[in-house]
Amino acid sequence: MxxxxxxxxxxxxxxxxxxxxxxxxxxxxxxxxxxxxxxxxxxxxxxxxxxxxxxxxxxxxxxxxxxxxxxxxxxxxxxxxxxxxxxxxxxDAKGDVECDFCTGIKHKAIKSCLSCLLSYCEVHIQPHYEVPRLSKHKLVNATSQLQDRICSQHDRISELFCRTDQQLICMLCSMDDHNGHKTVSAAAERTEKQKQLVKLKGDIPSQIQQREKEVEEVKQALKSLQVSAQAAVEDAERIFTELISFMEQKRSEVTESIRAQERAEVSRAEGLLEQLELEITKLKSRDAEMEKLQPIEDPVDFIQSFQSHFTSSSVAETLPKVTFESQFSFHEVMKSVSPSLREKTKEFHQAVFKVTGFMVMDTVILKTPETISKSCRPYPPQSFNFIGFGSNPATGFAPSAGRIFDEPSRLFGHSFGQAASSCGYDHNYTIPVDGVGVLKAFNGPDNMIVDFPEHQGWKGSSSKLELVLMIN
Missing domain, CATH: 3.30.40.10 (Zinc/RING finger domain, C3HC4 (zinc finger))
Known part of the structure; x- marks a missing residue:
């Protein structure tokens, strides 16, 4: 306990x-x-x-x-x-085994007899020491589990061990159910088990040492993992910080460029407005002077007044049309900054890839194009019946009525490289895989699953793949 x-x-x-x-x-x-x-x-x-x-x-x-x-x-x-x-x-409520011979107050048993299957106190055990016949009985320290030593079938002490069935048996069991089995005495089996126990016990220190070594290795690997993870987090933070700083700088530059050109255009428009306002003022003044000439009836006086204020060319003058067209294009500003943004975005993707490696939904391409072998196994098998077909003017071939033609490729020029769905017979064919695919699953560096346009569900190692940055 x-x-x-x-x-x-x-x-x-x-x-x-x-x-x-x-x-x-x-x-x-x-x-x-x-x-x-x-x-x-x-x-x-x-x-x-x-x-x-x-x-x-x-x-x-x-x-x-x-x-x-x-x-x-x-x-x-x-x-x-x-x-x-x-x-x-x-x-054992009292913690001691009671003597089976004591009457009234039960005394503590000191020995149990495997022959009598009873437990005895210090007084009642004496006959086993003094009587010659009883002295041959097997005595053990007092135990309350004597019944566990009794064969439930024959009510005899289990003093043998059946190595065939790996269980304790009595003498009668060895002659009945275990007849012909390999049996030894319980003492002999104990000796054998003791040897096994010593051997097993001797192996334990080395096993403990091995496990302790493995524990240290796992701890070191775990610490290395944590250090690597922290380094990756710090790298990612640095990369994103640089990208955000770059974007903020470019945003500020673009904003300032737009505002500067806006100010230039506004200044030009305001100068044009000022000029137009001045011309309107002059025209209004001329109109007022013309109004004053209208009431003069004396021809000489009218002519003299007209010539003193106006000329023929000024009266006939036609003002040119004035329009304002902005010379600034916001599209050009964005176009000028796009190359640097694209280049920085590519650098960002490449930096992230160095930290994280491949990720699901990445676009990838095979470093070396591969040829995939496939087989076409139509079910049920197909044949072509050309009953009633006329001769082919191109080939001069005219199948006889009722003939079953099992190789339509000879007639239609079918290519082994065509997709299985377009084929009506059993054959093997190959397809090249060299397009841009999408990473669908990542189960470790040696177990990547990619969907290529030519072949869905390609499986292979990351060492065969290359990241593609889809940036225009």
Missing amino acids: ATASMFQDEFNCSICLDLLKDPVTIPCGHRFCLNCITGCWDQEAQKGVYSCPQCRETFTPRPVLHKNTMMADMLEKLKKTELRSNVTVSS
Whole structure:
């Protein structure tokens, strides 16, 4: 019981202080219930930094939790051991085995006889030491599990072991159900099992050392993974920051260029308006002077007044039409900045690709075009019946009435490179794959699935692919 309790303390969760449920191991090596550590880390989600409740080591980003199957199996065995211990304690309420010969007050038994199948106290065991016939009985330390040593079929002590069926049997069993089986005495089997136990026990230190080495390797790999992930995050942040800064700069330059040209055009339009307003003022003044000449009736006076104010050319003058056409094109501004934007976008995609590698929906192309072999297996098989067909003027071929022609390619010039759907017979053909495809699934660097226009569901390694930047 003390041993079971000591081991149970080792498998308690330091958060809920109960036996681990769905045990998980976090990067620092401490173990918790899955629900307990998930609840703790959910509360730390806003900070973005997650810590171990036991040693306070912090992790960024949040570690992925996986069930510790080895620990779970050990816990199941511990629960079963504890259950058996509880049953034994319940059957031995006083903690001692009672003497079967004592009447009235039962004394503590010190020995159990495997021949009598009874337990004896210090007084009642004496005949087994003094009577010659009883002295040959097999005595063991007092146990309350004598019935477990009895054959349920023959009510005799199980003193043999059947290696064929791997179970304890009595002498009668060896002559009945186990007749012909390989049997040995329980003592001999114990000796053999003891040798196996010593060997197994001798292997445990090396196994522990191997597992501890593997634990360290996993921890190192995990730390390396976390360092790589953090470096990738920092690279991504730097790339996006540079792109945002570049875009902000270009936006500012384009805005300033548009505003500068807008100001120039507005200034030109305002000068034209000022000129037109001045001409309107002059025309209104001339109109007023003309109005004054209208009432003069004396011809000489009218002519003299007219000539003093106007000339014939000025009266007949036709003003040219004035229009304002903007010389500024916003399209040209955007067109001038597009090359630098395209170049920066390509650099951005290439930088992201170096950090993340291939991603689903990337456009890719094969570094070296491939030829895919396919087979056409029509079902049901097809034949062509040319009953009633006339002769072919191009080939001069006239199939006889009622003939079944099994190779239509000879008649129609069918090419083996055509798609299977256009074929009516059984054959193999090939198709070249060299177009731009779309990455549909990424199950590791050696298991990529790409849909090419020529071939859907291409499978292969990322080393055969090249990223295509679809930027105009």
